Amino acid sequence: MTASSPMRRLQAVLVAGVILSASALSHAQQTLRVTAIPDESPTELARKAAPLVKYLEQKLGMKVEFTPVSDYAAAVEALANKQVELAWYGGFTFVQANIRSGGKALPLVQREEDEKFRSVFITSDPAIKTLADLKGMNVSFGSASSTSGHLMPRSYLLQAGIDPDRDFKRVAFSGAHDATIAAVAAGKVQAGALNISVWDKFVADKKVDPTKVRVIYTTPPYYDYNWTVHADMPAALREKITAAFLALDRNDPQGKDVLELQRATRFVPTRANNYQGIEQAARSSGLLK
Secondary structure: OOOOHHHHHHHHHHHHHHHHHHHHHHHHHOEEEEEEOOOOOHHHHHHHHHHHHHHHHHHHOOEEEEOOOOOHHHHHHHHHOOOOOEEEEOHHHHHHHHHHOOOOEEEEEEEHHHHHEOEEEEEOOOOOOOHHHHOOOEEEEOOOOOHHHHHHHHHHHHHOOOOHHHHOOEEEEOOOHHHHHHHHHOOOOOEEEEEHHHHHHHHHOOOOOOOOOEEEEEOOOEOOOEEEEEOOOOHHHHHHHHHHHHOOOOOOHHHHHHHHHOOOOOEEEOOHHHHHHHHHHHHHOOOOO
């Protein structure tokens, strides 16, 4: 064995390591990691994600993985830290992600419904008929970072001269829209605020009796949910993702399946400026410093 043999073995090991690292990096780049704010139960989120994942894999020609997160803050951090490439956000979580990433959150598309989204206040108490009747009551929001389950309902309460922290007996946070319905239906709280599309779906699926739990107030419209990527994503991939969402069509069986689970008529392009009103509401409500 020559004196140079140990050096050659070391060089071979280093070369192999570089090849393996490059291979791992290539694999990571071929996988689109997707997450969503946990505004519904984990089983419902997984059910909604499955056909979308399959559709995106076909359209993008790459592996797509849905990665659930524990809470809204984790969804914000996941995109800001590039642990995922694509995230389903509410308007408020998009604003938070944009701030957290130094302006690097880029919204691509939203459902047509998200251009004029609304929240509802519900109750099972016959004595409650207006927002003013909520004073002195136990009222539940969804997650503290939810646009339609907390921020916008709080904003409209404040505009009506009602301060939840001062005027409610207790403010509760259920964590998700479906949990808010359950809390109101069970009488754990006298009222709750949530996403109108979840409420409509529960009524349509007969998961709640609207004669026992009813809507007392529907907010004015505002911009809400969107699919967001990190601005560092290559432009070509951003364009392919956008095109895939815009191509979803209810006349196509696969498109119909995806759109129905996403509670969407269709997807349309969106931009960061659409969410300036959400940021202003968050600042005026004291939820964003």
